[in-house]
C-alpha cells in the first residue's frame with residue numbers, strides 16, 4: 001500500500017526522532033503518502049501509515065482529520081484554503097467564499113468539473129493581520145477583495 | 158511531604174503533588190467535573206472543575222492544579238460559581254436537551270451538574286450539532302450527539318484497555334468521538350466505557366430503553382466467572398437483574414470489570430432455564446412438585462445404592478462455578494452417606510498428572526513485579542483482570558516473557574517465546590539447570606540429561622536479573638502430558654530465584670472447592686475414575702457434559718447407561734442432561750443465590766442473592782440441605798447459607814499429598830490439542846448470554862496450527878479440525894493445535 005519510495009521518505013523522517021518515537025513522524029508520513037495518491041487519503045492509507053509507524057489506526061486518523069492539509073475527498077490541482085475563522089469572518093470572508101463558489105460553480109469541498117480547482121474552508125492560518133485571506137499551495141494571499149479573488153483565480157492553470 | 162492548604166475556609170493537609178480535586182474528593186467537598194476520572198490520566202479539557210485560587214488571576218481547573226503550601230482555594234465563591242456556570246452554558250450549547258428519551262437520564266453527570274449550575278433558559282438559539290451514531294458492536298449503544306468530548310472513553314481505551322479503539326477525529330465543531338475500525342470496539346474490558354462516560358453517549362446496549370436507574374435497586378454481588386471475583390452491583394427490578402455495573406475494590410478489581418462479568422446476567426432470563434422439578438417415568442419427563450421429585454430422587458438412591466449399601470458405586474460431581482456453601486453441603490451429604498467419590502476437576506485429562514502450584518502473590522502485587530514469565534496462557538481473554546494488573550507492571554517497566562504455543566495478542570509488549578506443549582517441561586528443566594549451574598550446586602538426577610536450550614538460558618538470565626519476578630502458569634497446561642512436572646519445575650525455579658508464583662489453571666471457584674475438600678480422599682475415586690467404574694448412581698451439580706468434561710464422550714457414556722440413576726441439579730435445561738438424568742432439580746443461577754466465592758488470593762467473598770430464582774428453582778444449598786434431611790442425615794440444621802459458611806470457616810482444611818516428582822522421560826504426545834472455550838462459553842450462564850456471544854470475542858472459533866502441522870494433517874485454511882475452522886498461523890509451534898472455540902467440546906479433548 002505504501003510505495004518503496006514513500007517508505008524511504010518516511011524512514012528519513014523517523015530517523016529524526018528518538019528511537020521508539022517513530023509515531024512522531026505521522027504528520028510527514030501522511031503527507032508523503034497523500035502526495036503519492038492523488039493528493040488524497042483514505043481509511044486504508046491511514047491504517048497503512050499507522051501500521052508502518054506501529055501506532056493505532058485511530059491515532060493516525062485523529063491527526064489526519066485534525067489538520068486541513070490532509071484531504072479525504074477528491075481535490076483539484078489547486079486547493080484554495082479559505083480561512084473562515086474569526087478575523088477573516090469579521091472582515092468579510094463569508095461573502096468572499098460565496099462569491100468564489102458562484103464564480104467556480106462549486107460549493108466548498110467540491111472540485112470544478114475540469115478538475116483544476118477545489119475550495120476548502122479552513123481555520124485560522126495565522127495571518128489575521130492580512131484578513132481576509134486564503135492559501136493556495138504554499139502561497140498566502142491576503143487582504144482579499146472580490147476583484148483580487150477573481151484575478152488570482154483566473155490566473156490558475 | 159505534607160502541605161497545609163485552605164479550601165473554603167477549612168484548613169486541610171494534603172500531599173505535595175496531589176491535585177486539588179483529589180483533596181476535595183477526599184474531604185467530601187463537591188467540585189463538578191466531566192473529564193477527570195481518578196483512574197485515568199488528566200486531560201483537563203472540559204473546564205467544569207474551575208475553582209478560584211487566591212492569587213491566580215484566572216480560575217484554575219481543580220483536576221490539574223497541584224496543591225502547594227498555603228494555597229487558598231474557593232470552590233463556592235462568586236468567581237468559582239460564575240466560571241462553572243459559564244462552562245456549563247458552553248457545554249449545553251451543543252448538547253441535546255433530550256433527557257426524557259435518553260437512557261442516561263437520572264444517572265447522568267451532566268444532568269446533575271446542569272441542575273446545580275445550569276440556567277433555566279438557554280441563550281443559544283442557533284442550530285445544534287448532530288452526530289450520526291456509529292454501530293460499535295452488540296454491547297455498547299452510541300448516541301454521539303450527546304457526547305461532550307470529555308475523552309474519558311478514549312483515555313480508557315489507550316490507558317486501561319490497552320487498545321486505542323475510540324478517538325477524537327475532526328476539529329472544532331466537527332470534532333467527533335468514534336472508532337476507526339469497522340469492527341467497532343473489541344476490547345474484553347469495553348463495557349467500562351459505559352461506566353466512565355458521564356453522559357448518555359455510551360450506554361449499555363442490552364439495557365437500552367429498559368428502565369430508569371432510580372427504578373432499580375443496586376445489590377452488591379461477586380462475579381464468579383473467573384478466579385478474581387470482581388466486585389459488582391447487580392441492578393434489579395421486579396425480581397430481574399437488569400444491568401450490572403462495576404464495584405470498587407482496590408485489592409480485587411480496582412474499579413473495572415470485564416465484559417464477561419458485566420453482561421453474563423443476560424443469560425438469567427434465557428428460555429432454556431430449568432424452571433420446574435421433573436422426573437423421568439418410563440422414559441417420559443413429567444413436571445412434578447418438589448416433594449414428589451425429591452422423594453423420587455431418594456427412592457432412586459435407595460434402590461440403586463443405599464438398600465444394598467453399595468456406596469462405592471455412588472458418585473458426586475460438581476461444576477467449579479458452584480459456591481463454597483453448595484460444594485460444602487454436597488461433599489458433606491456424600492461423605493455422611495459414606496461415599497468418597499467426589500470431584501470438581503472435570504476438565505482434566507489425567508488427574509494423576511495435575512498442577513498444584515500454590516499462588517503466592519496478591520493481585521495488587523502483580524502491578525509491582527519487574528519480571529513475569531507467563532506459561533501457557535492467553536491472559537487477555539482468559540483472565541482479563543489479571544492481565545490488566547500485569548499490563549500495569551509492564552507499563553512501568555517490567556519485562557514480561559511468555560512461553561506459549563502461539564503469539565497471542567497481548568495489549569502490552571511481551572517477549573514471546575513460541576514453544577510447543579511437549580517442549581515446555583524441557584525448557585523449564587533447562588532453566589532450572591542453568592540456574593543451578595550458576596550456584597555450582599549438584600544437579601538432581603532428572604536434570605542430568607538436560608541440555609539447556611538458548612530459550613532456557615535467556616529465560617534463566619531474565620529471572621536472575623529481576624528482583625521481583627512472578628511465574629504464571631495458565632490454563633493451556635492443564636492437560637499437558639507433563640503437567641505435574643511443569644508445575645513442580647516451576648516451584649523449584651521459584652525457590653531458586655525467589656520468585657512468586659501464580660497458578661491460573663484452576664479457575665472460577667476451584668479454590669473454594671479445594672477449601673471444602675471437594676475431592677476424593679485416598680479411598681475415593683476421582684472424576685475420571687468414576688466415568689470408568691460402572692457406577693449405579695450420580696448426584697450432579699450444574700453439569701453440562703458436552704462442555705464441562707475433558708472426556709466428554711466417556712462421561713456421556715457413563716451417565717447414560719440404563720442402570721445408573723442420575724440426580725441432576727441444573728440451572729439450565731439441556732438436551733443431554735435430560736437424556737441421561739432421572740430427576741432434574743432446578744437450581745438458582747449466579748445472582749440468584751447467596752454464597753461465597755474464593756478468589757486466587759484465597760479471599761473468600763460472600764454475597765447475597767440479588768434476585769430470586771425463576772419458576773420453582775431453588776438455591777442449590779437449600780436443595781442439598783433438604784435432600785440430606787430426607788436421607789435422615791443428622792447434622793444439616795441450617796437456616797441460611799451464612800451458617801453453612803461459618804461451619805466451613807471453622808473446619809480445618811485438608812491438605813492433599815501431591816506427587817512432587819519430576820519425570821522428564823514421561824511419554825509426550827506427537828500432536829497435542831489444546832482446547833479452550835471462547836471466554837464467553839466457559840460456564841453455562843455465559844453460554845446463554847446473547848450479546849456477549851454476538852460480540853467479536855464471543856464469535857471466536859478457530860483451530861490454529863502451524864504450516865507444518867497443517868501439512869501433516871493434510872488440512873488447509875478452508876477445512877475444519879474437530880469441527881472447528883482451521884486457521885493456519887505462521888508464528889506458531891509445531892506438534893500442536895490450539896482451539897479457541899465457541900462450540901461444545903465434542904471430540905475436543907478426548908484423544
Ligand code: SF4
Pocket residue numbers: 303304305306307308309310311334353354355356358359
Ligand atoms: S463518548 Fe462519553 S466518555 Fe467518550 S468522550 Fe464522549 S462523553 Fe466522554
Ligand code: FES
Pocket residue numbers: 083084085086087088089123124125126127128131133
Ligand atoms: S482568522 Fe483567518 S487567518 Fe486568522
Ligand code: FES
Pocket residue numbers: 189190191192193200201202203204205206207218219220221
Ligand atoms: S474535570 Fe477538570 S477540566 Fe475536566
